[in-house]
Amino acid sequence: MDVQAEVIEVLNGIIGEDISDQMDDNLFDSGLLDSMATVELLLDLENKFSIQAPVSEFNRDEWDTPNKIIAKVKSLIG
């Protein structure tokens, strides 16, 4: 499975609905993500990709849409 699909799966699991049709929507503005869900996301990503994403690296502007999150994860992996 590629990174994109796995990240979407993680996001779907946390948010509880399919977000694959809103890849460039701001998840914080729409209320789908909040602080709580963010931490879950970071923990899941940490487990899945063995990447270290400390909370203070988490800048909301850089993590606010599914596409941005995917790009972020890719950069942290590689």
Place this chain on the structure above:
Amino acid sequence: MTNKKKLWQIFGPVLAAFALIGLLFLLPFPLNHLSPQAIRESSVSFASNIIKGEAVKKAAFNNKETNYVPFFGSSELTRFDSMHPSVLAAKYHRDYQPFMMGQAGTESMIHYMSMQEMRPALNHKKAVFIISPQWFTKKGVNVFFANFYSPLQLVDWLLNIQKITPTDQFMAKSLLNQSVVSQSNLYAGLVTKIENGQALSSADISRLRLEHRILSREDQLFSNYVGSNNWQNKVVKNMQSLPADYNSTDLDSVVTKQAEKASNSNDFLIKNSFYKQRIVPQEKRLKGSQVKFNYRESIEYSYMQAVLDQFAQEHTDVLFVIAPVNQRWSDYTGLSREMYYQSVDKIKYQLQSQGFNNIADLSHRGGEKYFMQDTIHIGWRGWLEADQYIDPFLSSDYQDVNYQINDRFLSTDWQKFDSSKQNVESFS
């Protein structure tokens, strides 16, 4: 859009705002207009902006229709009933109308500052000054100073100083003890100069003139609104119960009946509403609470001296009224009658030895029935008795006065002079 144009769009409105402010302060027409009704309302509104500012005072005392006379005092001025001076003057169409200057917390130092803004109204004119011995606590009661102080008073005071007198130096020192003055960068320096007997430079004076311009415009702008209905609610309402013609014997029986009904809830003959709200919750605690009160030694004697000096400078013809306390109440709280009378002796000596001989001394009459409206405030028959002095005084013509000011009354020697141990007349 070019950058230059953008900058204009940003700063243009700022420049316009400054230009408008400049116009507001510099244009030569006044910014306030008080109708005769508004002035009448102000005369019984007790608003602190009257004491703080110039605008209302000017409007009232320059007014040609009604002859307003300043009544300086404190909380007793706000005790309305059918015999209140404003009510009597209005009902019986006297050729004067009191203008109330004061409320709870105002004493000599505040009045002195306020007088700086109304010197023409005092100059060769009449005034009434009601003295409460309660002002004469050791350090004075000027904790309320900041509530009634305004920079405009201070600027007027500084501009009024021609040659620095001991009174000016005393006041400078007292003002610097007030944080509202000492914390102001500009004024603290100028007042310190006065304290040190140093004349202000012409640069200081021009700076003060500019300040005066700004502050008095501000004062004008904010004195258009009189937030009070006292004339209708207190004065007119109380007038209705009075007989058409003035006769002090008739009035005495009218007011005795009113007072009897209004104070029937307690043995102190305190007005029922006051008794219920202010006394009942703490009646037990107040018993014997004033045994140690002492009005004989106080810095207030010197603040009062500053006021006297001001009256002397302006040749004001003043009637002083010395207020009593409710004896039924003071016996309960343990306030010493002897101490009270000794402080009154000291006050009267200070007045009379300098030629202030127009005194209505009511201080010994606090035991008379219905003379007091509550604990320390005259009302009812007390107001009627005061009227026996006020009406003849204000209905007669102004007489030039000749006061001999003695600066020794500014000294700590006098403040600490104990009138229980020494005869006041031994002080010189």
Place this chain on the structure above:
Amino acid sequence: MLNLQPYADPTYFIYLLLALVPLAIGLYYGKRFVWYEVIVSLLFIFLIFDSGRYIQQGIALIIYMLWETALVAWYTSYRKRANNSWVFYITTFLSILPILAVRIGDTGLFKTQLTLLGFLGISYLTFRTVGTIIETRDGSIKEFSLPLFLRFVLFMPTLSSGPIDRYRHFNQDATVAPSRDKYIEFLGKAVWYFFLGFLYKFILAYGFEHLYSYTQNMAMADASQGWSWWLIGVGYSYGFYLFFDFAGYSLFAVATGYVMGFDVPMNFKQPFRSKNLKDFWNRWHITLSFWFRDFVFMRLVFTMMKNKVFKSRITTSNVAYIVNMLIMGFWHGLTWYYIVYGLFHGVGLVVNDAWLRYKKKHKVPHNKLTEYFAIFLTLNVVMFSLLIFCGFLDKFWFHH
């Protein structure tokens, strides 16, 4: 001696803006005169603390800065070598030690000694320092630069009461000049914010402050059995007073920051239009609530989830809400009403979350009317919490 308290009166703005003109001209032409900025900042900080009772505070500020700078400098160099959790905890504790001492002093314990450590703005300086230490621990900050650290913590426009910036965000602006377009945009906003601030702080806050003192007197006079209808007025007038005073102040700080070419974060975003409590904390004292969100709430949740302290996700977030808001309450001061205020908002957020979950599951009608009702309800909950916060109830019930 000339003494200038920040944004206190019209003359302050005249002095401040005149002093900033050379800096602004430099920035407009793409040059940042760092040395000039430092001198002007130091001068204005000096003028806060140069006379009377403020001198003591100035000395406390200097001691505080020596202490915190040494701590951060040492920790950064330690962090390059090792990363022991306990060293991090102890360093964090030592950095909040001064404000802790002052807060304890405020309660009356060793009052005279401990409160000597306090000065105007200590809590805001503490947020900046602690934030820096935590980000260093995370490895987000790698180098310690003395001049940058001092400029960040002592940033003059925000010294006394925020907004609270972050070290890395601040440093993006600190050494370069913004582009001309960006700077013109800054100036435009600055002018607008200054004037909006004048309206807020000098007109509206002034009016509400008078109303607040009036309602307090009325409530005091009318107290019967621990209740007076005037308390409602006290709560509302205080709430509006606090908002207009603090938001006005924040606007001045942000505007001054803009003139100096810094993108200072905003502190308020129309908080009285919040639809629920969570929304409120995204709009009210934003830099403080986000600081708590990032450095307390999220970290706590992260730790609790990683160590599986609670099985349920909901319990985890509820505990974190209450702890987070309680700490915020304690930060304001160690009195019952600040702590109750914190607890109230903690519980409020828990209830709010439960409602949002319920709403998601069930079909709850949602339209303009329910939205207005939500805003109205939130406003009243907030005003009630501010009635607790203002401390009048303490006077009303216990020191009558």
